[in-house]
Amino acid sequence: MTDLATKPSAGTSIGWAFSDIKTVTWRNLIRTVRVPEAMFFSTLQPIMFVLLFRYVFSSIPVPGGSYVNYLMPGIFVQTLCFGAVSTSIGLAEDLQSGLLERFRALPMSRAAVLGGRTSADVVRNVFVIILMTGVGLLVGFRPQSNPLDYLLACLIILLFSYSLMWGFAIIGLKAPNAETAQLMSFPILFPLTFASSAFVNPATMPSWLRGFAENQPVSQAVDAARSLMVGGVYHNASAPWVSLAWSIGLLIVFVPLAVRSYRNA
Amino acid sequence: MSSEIAVTASDLRVTFRKGEVKALDGFDLEVPTGQVIGLLGPNGAGKTTAVRVLSTILRPDTGSAQVLGHDVVKEAGRVRRLIGLAGQYATVDEQLTGMENLTMVGKLCHLKRSSVAPRAVELLEQFGLSDAGGRPVKTYSGGMRRRLDLAAALVARPPILFLDEPTTGLDPQSRLGLWDVIEALVKGGTTVLLTTQYLEEADRLAQSIVVIDKGHVIAKGTPAELKAELGATVLELTLASEEAAQQTAALLATLSTKTPHIDGVTVGLTVDEGPKIAAEALRRMDADGIDMLGLALHEPSLDDVFLALTGRKAEVDTEALVEGTTRKGRKAKEAS
Numbered sequence: 387m388t389d390l391a392t393k394p395s396a397g398t399s400i401g402w403a404f405s406d407i408k409t410v411t412w413r414n415l416i417r418t419v420r421v422p423e424a425m426f427f428s429t430l431q432p433i434m435f436v437l438l439f440r441y442v443f444s445s446i447p448v449p450g451g452s453y454v455n456y457l458m459p460g461i462f463v464q465t466l467c468f469g470a471v472s473t474s475i476g477l478a479e480d481l482q483s484g485l486l487e488r489f490r491a492l493p494m495s496r497a498a499v500l501g502g503r504t505s506a507d508v509v510r511n512v513f514v515i516i517l518m519t520g521v522g523l524l525v526g527f528r529p530q531s532n533p534l535d536y537l538l539a540c541l542i543i544l545l546f547s548y549s550l551m552w553g554f555a556i557i558g559l560k561a562p563n564a565e566t567a568q569l570m571s572f573p574i575l576f577p578l579t580f581a582s583s584a585f586v587n588p589a590t591m592p593s594w595l596r597g598f599a600e601n602q603p604v605s606q607a608v609d610a611a612r613s614l615m616v617g618g619v620y621h622n623a624s625a626p627w628v629s630l631a632w633s634i635g636l637l638i639v640f641v642p643l644a645v646r647s648y649r650n651a
Numbered sequence: 652m653s654s655e656i657a658v659t660a661s662d663l664r665v666t667f668r669k670g671e672v673k674a675l676d677g678f679d680l681e682v683p684t685g686q687v688i689g690l691l692g693p694n695g696a697g698k699t700t701a702v703r704v705l706s707t708i709l710r711p712d713t714g715s716a717q718v719l720g721h722d723v724v725k726e727a728g729r730v731r732r733l734i735g736l737a738g739q740y741a742t743v744d745e746q747l748t749g750m751e752n753l754t755m756v757g758k759l760c761h762l763k764r765s766s767v768a769p770r771a772v773e774l775l776e777q778f779g780l781s782d783a784g785g786r787p788v789k790t791y792s793g794g795m796r797r798r799l800d801l802a803a804a805l806v807a808r809p810p811i812l813f814l815d816e817p818t819t820g821l822d823p824q825s826r827l828g829l830w831d832v833i834e835a836l837v838k839g840g841t842t843v844l845l846t847t848q849y850l851e852e853a854d855r856l857a858q859s860i861v862v863i864d865k866g867h868v869i870a871k872g873t874p875a876e877l878k879a880e881l882g883a884t885v886l887e888l889t890l891a892s893e894e895a896a897q898q899t900a901a902l903l904a905t906l907s908t909k910t911p912h913i914d915g916v917t918v919g920l921t922v923d924e925g926p927k928i929a930a931e932a933l934r935r936m937d938a939d940g941i942d943m944l945g946l947a948l949h950e951p952s953l954d955d956v957f958l959a960l961t962g963r964k965a966e967v968d969t970e971a972l973v974e975g976t977t978r979k980g981r982k983a984k985e986a987s
Contacts, residue, residue: 402761403762409755420787487703487742625691
């Protein structure tokens, strides 16, 4: 009983919170690579989207004239937004399997489950961005800006998808199972990503839709990415700041709600 | 054995669905240090809810509970360092290997970095999982999974262990194997609260049994005391018709201190001296010319305990069971 080896080692609670988030992140990433089919298809999907939109819609008139340059920042944001669904699915699965029950009875940080889930999903999103940049370059995407602005654009949309993940965490913790969590996510994601500036210029949309499409947060993230990645006619000095404000605002709303859902789940 | 109390619960109340379902309704419990207490009851009696409250997962509506003197609500963090939880609802990760599961729990219990892996290896060995340690848990059999689950609860060597229906859904052989493991554990001095639907399991593992129904305790005592109160044996007679069953029950009522139980064409009687009473029953029925289709003597089961204590059958809720078919199979075996 007094075995030194199994006595908890000393540490601060903040230190433990980081260590626990790291452990849960590691566990979630292992799970991802353990299911090669899921890995394959979640890699294939963004590639397929790039190819489909690039060639099927290439004749859509857009400002600047090059549809691929218009499309790529949009498809980055769209794919990252859809990636946030995995946050809700992952949490719903853990809740369903009973693993969260075990976690709650452990002396680990209360932040670890949500922090670990969202961190793992951010890691996956970084991988997706790198992959899609590669595919985009192959099909004619030509970012005009400098690498630093490109990186900045990536960070802005990663932060935006991160703020969405906390919203989807709430869905995952409220849904009765993983399938339902996924179904519940789509009615939110489709209007947000398609009634936006991601694929089509909102100026061409019916007027009742245009107001929404121009001002909603997905469009702000897309406009910010387009301004920083491609620049030129897409230059928009305010969009990066507006997108940043949206992300922070969403986090301020979603994080406490998600934490509360986790406590009550 | 120390007479100190390791776990206490007083007047716990928990309701679900806005008060419609009373999962715990004035639940009291005392678990002495170093003892194994069996919490016995049918599905839906409140066993899992009690364990969830005691292991800090669920806050009670009212009432209080302490683990080694620490309040499960106000000092939840402290309590979590003292307990291990294993059972039907708290599980391991399917995609991770046995080794990865145990190292993850070790890290989350904040063991010293250098002792996380050795402790995991030690536990895998102790539970006969050394060869399977490198395989994902989804390839494990039901029995192996439960053993890993138990191992995960023991990573930080907690002085108090909660085992929530540790063998529900297991085949008889795996069940016996797990009982051996739990018995060995208890010899090491761990205090255990074990919930179960099987009197046989509580009888074998627990020094004391608490019977729970509808969220509160309806009886407690040692297995021997409970059985003595109940009558040592159950005499079950199968008749040709319901009418004959009624007739037989009336005829044999004087043979037992408890009222005979009639269920269709069968009559159940709890008695002290089985064979002797059975012979007397045969004589009486022969004299009255009642034909019998079957006669059986068996040890009282949870159903019988329940019948004696509440006057109704224990309802087994198969919906809540993960491995329903195996369970049903055994239920049928038990009934035969």
